[in-house]
Structure formats: C-alpha cells, structure tokens
Amino acid sequence: MVKDENVEFICLMFTDINGIIKNVEVPVSQLDKVLANKITFDGSSIDGFTRIEESDMLLHPDLSTWLIFPWGEEHGKVARLICDIYKTDGTPFEGDPRVNLKRIIKKMHDMGYTHFNIGPEPEFFLFNTDEHSNPTLHLNDDGSYFDFSPVDLGVNVRKDIVLGLEKMGFEVEASHHEVAPGQQEIDFKYQDAISAADSIETFKLVVKTIAKEHGLYATFMPKPVQGINGSGMHINMSLFNGDDNIFDDANDMLSPTAKKFMSGLLKHARALTAINNPTVNSYKRLVPGYEAPTYIAWSSKNRSPLIRVPAAKGKSKRIEMRSVDPTTNPYLAIAAILDAGLDGIASDYELMPEVKDNIYEMSEEKRREENIVDLPSTLHNSLKALRKDEYVQQSLGKGLTNSFFAAKNAEWARYQQTVSQWERDTYMSQY
Secondary structure, three states, rough: OOOOEEEEEEEEEOOOOOOOEEEEEHHHHHHHHHHOOOEEEHHHHHOOOOOOOHHHEEEEEEEEEEEEEOOOOEEEEEEEEEEEEEEEOOOOOOOOHHHHHHHHHHHHHHOOEEEEEEEEEEEEEEEOOOOOOOOEEOOOOOOOOOOOOOOOOHHHHHHHHHHHHHHHHEEEEEEEOOOOOOOOEEEEEEEEEHHHHHHHHHHHHHHHHHHOOOEEEEEEOOOOOOOOOOOEEEEEEEEOOOOOEEOOOOOOOOHHHHOOOOOOOOOOOHHHHHHHHOOHHHHHHOOOOOOOOEEEEEOOOOOOEEEOOOOHHHHHHOOOEEOOOOOEEEEHHHHHHHHHHHHHOOOOOOOOOOOOOOOOOOHHHHHHOOOOOOOOOOHHHHHHHHOOOHHHHHHHHHHHHHHHHHHHHHHHHHHHHHOOOOHHHHHHOOO
C-alpha cells in the first residue's frame, strides 16, 4: 500500500491523558522499524505518562488502524497508524489510555460478552477566523436545528468532512446543523469500543483540518458561547454476545441485563462525570435550559434525564448516555462507562423507576420525592465524587487515576486564580 499509494510519511499516533492526539512522524524508509515495534519516544514529555527517569517508551502500531489522510499530498501522501504504548521491558504501559481500555474489554470477555458497541454523536462549532487564521468570536452562521442552505453556511464544510471521512473508511450515517448558530453534528456508524474511540480521535482531527481549509476554525469546546446550547457527544451503547444484542428484549423495553447495566451507570454517575466532562468549561454546558442533562435519572419518553432509552429493537436496541462531551478522552470514558455497567450486572443495585415527566419542570421537592440527584455542578465537585468512588478509580487503574487527578486539580487551581470579566463587571462598581 505504501508503494501503490505513494505514501512518503507515516504518523504514529497515540493519545495523552487529556485525550489530545500526539504523534511521531517517520519517513517510509523507517517502515521496517515501525513494523518491528522499535520506534521510541520520550514519555516524560507527554501529560500523564511517566517520570523522567523512566522516559523511554515504545510505539506498538495497531495495523488495523492503517489509513491514508486525504490531504497534504504535495510532498507525498501521509498515512497513520494508531499505537499502543509499551515499556522497554516489552510489557504494555498501564498509563496508556488505549491499553487501559483493552484491559476493561478483557474483563468484559471474561464475563462472557464478546463486544461493546459504541455509537457517538459528536457536536462542534464553526467560527470565522481573522487574517492570521486565528479564531474570532464570530460564528459562521445563524442557522438552527436541521436548517438548510443558504441559512446553514456550514453545509459545504460538512460535505467535505463527510467525503474525507468516507475516503478514510468511515461509514457516515448523517450530518446536519444543530440547534445553536454555527453548531454542527456528524454521526458515524457504531463500532466496537476500541475502534469507536480511535474513530472519535480521528474524527476530531479531520474536522479541524478541513474546517481550516475553508478558512474556519472548528472547536469541540463544550460551551464556547454563553446563552446558546453547548456541544455534547451522546454515547449510544449496546452489549453483545456473538450476534445477540444482550440489551434487547422482545417483551420489554430493555432486557434484565440491560437494566442491571444501567443501574451501574446510575450508581457511578457522579464519579463518571469527572471523566465524561473533564474541563472547567464542561459544566457551563451542564445547566438547565440548554438540552443538556443535569439530573441522574433515566427515561424512554423524554430527553431531560442523564440516560435515555431510544425507541429501537433487535440489534439496534441501545442505551444513550447524554452527559458526555467531546473534550473527554474517549478511551478513558468508554472504559469507565463499560466497567460501571459491568459492575451493575455483577451487583444487585436497585434500578430507580423510569422518570417520564420533564425533570426541568419539576420542583426541588418533587425531585427529592423521586430520589433524583443532581450531577456535579463543577469540575471540582465531580473530582470529589471520583475521589469517593474507588470502583471508578479502579476502572482507570492507579497510574491513570493519579495522573488524571494531578492534571485536573491543576486545571481547577488555575481557574480559581483567574479573575473573569464577569467578576469585574459585577463587583468593581459595587464595592
């Protein structure tokens, strides 16, 4: 393929603790070395990886992730391989988010299930850029949900993104303008857990690259503009054993196993929020009034709870977790969600009753009567919830947990020390 497609460079990609793509690019003259797992890098320079005295790390490419980027051919084509991180003694590095997800998948296999399907729904905003190609605060259009050209000015960008994704092997199911001005959504077909996480990371790269070619800036920041909806990444999930969807039940909305799985998600929901919504800005989206969930509940009838059961049957039967946003590290999020569900299957948690009423319109007293608890309202509160939940910490493993807390506590500390324009506008004239 390298010879036939005139590939000149190979990007060896991996992901740090924050879900940011990193890569080591090598010329194709190093292909034999790549395939022999002999490409090294300095792990001490990567957030959440390792100490400087243990810095040498090895890249083990997953050959099933081979694809050729549909851009940048002026110096020959560029291909990519997603890699697992290994230590120099030949063992997988437990601080690699992708390696950790594989550990949880093995646990799933040991419990008798063959695969965990994930269908993500990532949303993003398109902003105009200035003469230096830096993002401005001006959205690229004033469109809204399912608007059509000429109101929807993102249509050509989305078309090029879809065409680019399809060239790279994605099966795109739909693309459309979302509710807020400048907000877009492109949905691709469900995949197994590892492939889905790989695809989410690749998707972000493609969106940003093609938006830049159009003179626009794409951001997956959950709430870049106040007063309008933020961007989420709903996660649709189903558990399979061979060809059988374990969540499906011909006589009920969900199988008993699916209900137990969901009880685990609800049990660990507050701790999961730290992983699913890992930035200070994430919590500006998780507020009432903007279609994002703020309460721990489930329903098949409305979209205000944390978990929704879409109207589907057979192999399409699934559970949708609506809190997740696209700043999450998909390897960490999928691992933690899967492990929380497996805990529900293995335990005897009581599933709370379905909530059929709009929770946003309930009084606080009514929510207390129905035992509906709030999601954490800040990154600080979600980190406290994670600190109390040893099971979810075990889903990440000790190394990743420590690195995650270190990174996020530092982020919260920086935020606390920042004085915003809102504070100056509100307090300087009063005091």
